[in-house]
Amino acid sequence: MAERRHWYDGMFSTEDWWSFWIGGFFVTLAIIGAATNLPLTGWIVKFNSWVDISKCISASYKGLMGPWTSLIVSYVFFTAILAIAGAIMKWNLKDFIASWTIIFILTAIAYVIGKNAYISAPPNKWPHFGITHGLQLGGAYYILALVIGLLIGNFAPKGFKEFMKKGARPEFFIKIAIVCLGAKLGVKALHSAHYAAHLILSGICATFAGYLLFWPIAYFVLRRLFGYSREWSACFASGVSICGVSAAIATGGAVKAKPIIPILLSTIIVIYATFQMIVYPMLMTKFMLHQPIVAGSALGLSIKTDGADAASGALLDEMMRSAAQLKLGVRWEEGWITLSAIMTKIWIDMFIGVWAFVLAYVWVKYFEGRAAGERVSAMEIWFRFPKFVLGYFYSMLIVMILGFGGIIAVKPLVQAVKPVEGPMRHFFFLLTFTSIGIVTDFRELKKAGLGKLALAYGLVLIGIITPLALLIAWVFHHGMMPPTVK
Amino acid sequence: MEELKQTQDMDEIMESQPWDPIESKLVGYSIILGIIALVVLGFIINVTILK
Numbered sequence: 016m017a018e019r020r021h022w023y024d025g026m027f028s029t030e031d032w033w034s035f036w037i038g039g040f041f042v043t044l045a046i047i048g049a050a051t052n053l054p055l056t057g058w059i060v061k062f063n064s065w066v067d068i069s070k071c072i073s074a075s076y077k078g079l080m081g082p083w084t085s086l087i088v089s090y091v092f093f094t095a096i097l098a099i100a101g102a103i104m105k106w107n108l109k110d111f112i113a114s115w116t117i118i119f120i121l122t123a124i125a126y127v128i129g130k131n132a133y134i135s136a137p138p139n140k141w142p143h144f145g146i147t148h149g150l151q152l153g154g155a156y157y158i159l160a161l162v163i164g165l166l167i168g169n170f171a172p173k174g175f176k177e178f179m180k181k182g183a184r185p186e187f188f189i190k191i192a193i194v195c196l197g198a199k200l201g202v203k204a205l206h207s208a209h210y211a212a213h214l215i216l217s218g219i220c221a222t223f224a225g226y227l228l229f230w231p232i233a234y235f236v237l238r239r240l241f242g243y244s245r246e247w248s249a250c251f252a253s254g255v256s257i258c259g260v261s262a263a264i265a266t267g268g269a270v271k272a273k274p275i276i277p278i279l280l281s282t283i284i285v286i287y288a289t290f291q292m293i294v295y296p297m298l299m300t301k302f303m304l305h306q307p308i309v310a311g312s313a314l315g316l317s318i319k320t321d322g323a324d325a326a327s328g329a330l331l332d333e334m335m336r337s338a339a340q341l342k343l344g345v346r347w348e349e350g351w352i353t354l355s356a357i358m359t360k361i362w363i364d365m366f367i368g369v370w371a372f373v374l375a376y377v378w379v380k381y382f383e384g385r386a387a388g389e390r391v392s393a394m395e396i397w398f399r400f401p402k403f404v405l406g407y408f409y410s411m412l413i414v415m416i417l418g419f420g421g422i423i424a425v426k427p428l429v430q431a432v433k434p435v436e437g438p439m440r441h442f443f444f445l446l447t448f449t450s451i452g453i454v455t456d457f458r459e460l461k462k463a464g465l466g467k468l469a470l471a472y473g474l475v476l477i478g479i480i481t482p483l484a485l486l487i488a489w490v491f492h493h494g495m496m497p498p499t500v501k
Numbered sequence: 502m503e504e505l506k507q508t509q510d511m512d513e514i515m516e517s518q519p520w521d522p523i524e525s526k527l528v529g530y531s532i533i534l535g536i537i538a539l540v541v542l543g544f545i546i547n548v549t550i551l552k
Contacts, residue, residue, distance in 0.1 A: 213550045220545075220546055223540060223542065224535055224539040226534060227531050227535030228531075231527070231531040231532050231535075234528060238524070244518050245518055326519040377527065379519075382522050487539065490546075491543060493551060495551065
């Protein structure tokens, strides 16, 4: 007899729920700070552009504490929160904290180096730093963090690599960052409510059309051209067309595929997502500078892990804003391109539950020959629903309600939320890059003997999903431009 | 021995099944719905938001 599940199952035992709790906690802390005029989030460390290294970090609220104190307090606070979550999720805390500490330090180093003004400052900022030349590599710290991670993931001794994987949790870090990003959307909506609403509506429509087109085409290709079974093809189609690992796992459950199938697919999904994360922002910056929101949305539709999508969105945001300033002479507001990438992905994540339900229904009705009258529970949708998305909407709505409702004055509200939606979010994005590198081992593909499947995945992803994603993103977002800095 | 078992497992999960006509129908319906969604929603978004 199947084990009975409750709606609250997993609330304290999954990273998905814990990203909701942790992200929500920090946003709530910021709001309490705004309401009470206390600098409750001012201690969060901020990484600044620099030429004088003594100014490379500071507390989010200048003057609250010294830079090193802020860094140490941030480390202690973040470690404590993650350790509490880890303890309840029954992780090996000793290994986690040791590995996380190394990741924290490496990420901070990558961030400091990448923020050097000679490396990343755009030309308009050069006079501010007293420099006359620079590489203008906005977002270099993301690549640096990824490279550090990849070096560990691919070249470190096996024992050390396995140890580092205990702390490298890209999906967890990015989900926390995405919950914080919800607050940013709330702040942005306070300033540009119509634009934010347009982005949300266009994102839903793009996702809906994308689902219905991507999935059956990917399924057909694997089933007919490559001759795989229905279960393989269903998990593959969800992985390549919807939301990578979580969709493949959700689909595996819905169609009762052997558990090994989504696990094997996950390796391929993560490796391709890493490749896309590096290459797509560069190509889009070069060829799509006049359609930045289309480019962001296309990332959301074509990159199949939350971590890689959000990370590449952030990278694209940096690269495109630098390029636009240089080539078009405009300064776009930070964050809108990232938001367009994440917004589309958020909808995709939200629909996983619905799609898993549809697949479960189709499989029960047509393929599994189950007893007549056997039903698929509507609760399946809730079980498959990504819970961090609730945190994203909580953060967005609470800021909008408090700000638009005049319950808290907009200025202190924005100021209090800033350290969470800015410095903390950026740092967790960066932790994701380091972690993705650590968990990505390019040799795994060969070991698993999945060459044919990897070939099929690459073919469908690059030859079908990506062009379709660009088309759909263009249909629903063409002409949308990020607001310019006033 | 373990390698042999792994190979057997892989063979088992790689086992193919014949294509069922209902699969053609479901794939076809989804693609048609997708195209309709793209055209209709694209039209609505274009005349309301992107105009």
